[in-house]
Amino acid sequence: MNGKVLIVTGALGALGRVVTATALARGARVAGLDHASSQAKPTPNRIELRxxxxxxxxxxxxAVDAVAAHFGSLDALVNIAGxxxxxxxxxxxxxxxxxxxAMNVLTALNASRAALGHxxxxxxxxIVNVGALGALQAGAGMGPYAASKSGVHRLTEALAAEWKGKVTVxxxxxxxxxxKVNRASMPNADFSKWVKPEELAEVILFLASDAASxxxxxxIAVPGRV
Known part of the structure; x- marks a missing residue:
């Protein structure tokens, strides 16, 4: 990842923060995009557009054009916002x-369309999107979420076919x-079986690297220890 320029959407969330920190530790230059309006001080390898x-x-x-102009290039987009x-x-x-x-499909669609030219x-x-294992077969109460994440899966496949040989998706x-949010909402669950953000970040950054060309x-299913 050394010297690569990445955009991470949903950068202020639990997963976005870990992906950003891991990418920076490996020498990447990272732009974080988020809906939150507070401000953050830029560093030579990191900017945030809020x-x-x-x-x-x-x-x-x-936002994407501003990132490309700031760093002079753009190598990868990680769509975490949702x-x-x-x-x-x-x-x-x-x-x-x-x-x-809107939150899961349109954010990934609009960010991807904005970034593809760069x-x-x-x-x-x-381009790396975050889908959901639960979208492969929706359970009770999961209809709206699973349907939207299934849309992310189909978006991923369509973009991959359309940009094959130019951009991996x-x-x-x-x-x-x-x-913390998931633990609070399911306090009686066995947290040890869940996917840790650090583990998921490793898979995401592999897919955003030259090794995944x-x-x-x-x-790619990342089921944890369930």
Missing amino acids: GVDLTDPAQAQK GFAFEPVAEGDGKTWQRMY ISKSSTGH NAVLPSIIDT AVTGAL
Whole structure:
């Protein structure tokens, strides 16, 4: 990753912070995009663009162009921005489905479309999306979330086919990620079986590296110890 330029969306979340820190430790230059509006001091290898609504194509394009201009290039995009909702289908609200689609599919779509022109100029360009193992077969209450993450999977496959030979596009499919929020919502669960952010970051950064140049269109399960 030494010298590579990465964009990480959802950079202030639990997984985004770990991916960013790991990439920086390996010599990458990282731009973090997030919807949060607070400010962060830039460093030579890291900038953060906050208050960016990636559901808006124009905002996504402006942010990505600013990153490419700042660093002079762009090698990889890691789409982590997203959200979760648990809601039964029959008793649920259609707005939840729209919100999950916007947060999970549109953010990845808009960031990817904004970045492709820049990434395709790299000798080894990569896009890595975060799907979900639970989207392969939705359980009760998982309809809106699973449907949106399934959309991320199909987006990954379509982009990989369309940009084959120019940009690799892959997705990781984690089970439950071991975060403070997930622990609080499921206090009786066996946390030792969950996927640690550090473990998932390793897979993500492999797919964003030159070592994964022959891998594209893959949906890689990261189930932890379940």
